[in-house]
Amino acid sequence: MQDDTPERAMLPVHVRLRDGRTVLLREIRPQDEDELRDAFHRLSADSRYARFMIPLREPPPAMLAAATRPDPEHDLALIAVSGEGGADQDIVAGARYVGASGSDTCEFAVTVVDDWQGLGLARRLMEVLIAHAAARGLRCMEGYVLAANAPMRRLAGQLGFVDRRCEDDATLWVVSLDLSRHLGHHAA
Numbered sequence: 540m541q542d543d544t545p546e547r548a549m550l551p552v553h554v555r556l557r558d559g560r561t562v563l564l565r566e567i568r569p570q571d572e573d574e575l576r577d578a579f580h581r582l583s584a585d586s587r588y589a590r591f592m593i594p595l596r597e598p599p600p601a602m603l604a605a606a607t608r609p610d611p612e613h614d615l616a617l618i619a620v621s622g623e624g625g626a627d628q629d630i631v632a633g634a635r636y637v638g639a640s641g642s643d644t645c646e647f648a649v650t651v652v653d654d655w656q657g658l659g660l661a662r663r664l665m666e667v668l669i670a671h672a673a674a675r676g677l678r679c680m681e682g683y684v685l686a687a688n689a690p691m692r693r694l695a696g697q698l699g700f701v702d703r704r705c706e707d708d709a710t711l712w713v714v715s716l717d718l719s720r721h722l723g724h725h726a727a
């Protein structure tokens with residue numbers, strides 16, 4: 540996708556959350572590695588497990604490096620930053636989809652730091668991911684969600700994802716969205 544598409548052009552964008560706080564949504568950059576590590580440490584053990592599905596106390600350096608260097612041809616990685624551009628800026632959420640050469644399906648993941656959950660932030664990040672992936676011509680967005688992860692399963696349902704049990708793992712559901720229905724709808 541070119542940089543002048545509506546989906547990329549609308550970033551960065553300030554978003555006002557349900558409690559009145561404001562965050563900046565923007566694409567991640569390699570310089571965000573240290574801040575991303577700090578954000579990881581602000582996640583509760585439950586949130587970490589819900590996202591990574593293994594008990595992870597420290598993010599491996601290779602994981603941070605990859606997370607801050609998405610492939611612009613196939614991926615989109617967004618962060619939400621608090622602090623209104625001041626000295627106290629923190630990454631409070633992240634969302635990405637990852638595509639692959641020759642495939643019209645991408646896989647998403649989204650994480651919101653615990654203090655910032657329940658304010659509509661994941662929904663907003665997902666709307667941007669969906670609009671962007673649809674505009675790029677991808678046909679399907681999928682994600683793996685723990686069966687016990689009620690907030691994510693509910694959010695996915697509200698966004699139009701359908702879910703099915705993962706054949707290989709009884710603790711997981713696969714949620715998938717037909718992106719062709721989203722063409723022409725740009726998350727504002």
Ligand SMILES: CC(C)(COP(=O)(O)OP(=O)(O)OC[C@H]1O[C@@H](n2cnc3c(N)ncnc32)[C@H](O)[C@@H]1OP(=O)(O)O)[C@@H](O)C(=O)NCCC(=O)NCCS
Nearest residue numbers: 586589648649650651656657658659660661662690693694
């Ligand atoms: C799942 C997660 C991303 C939701 O983020 P969030 O910013 O709190 O979600 P939102 O505020 O946008 O809520 C969207 C919807 O999710 C549901 N939801 C959010 N928090 C919920 C809660 N505590 N209980 C039940 N449903 C909840 C609601 O249906 C909500 O809809 P509403 O707008 O009508 O209230 C967040 O809880 C999180 O980061 N969890 C840990 C990581 C994870 O599970 N990632 C998903 C794996 S890909």
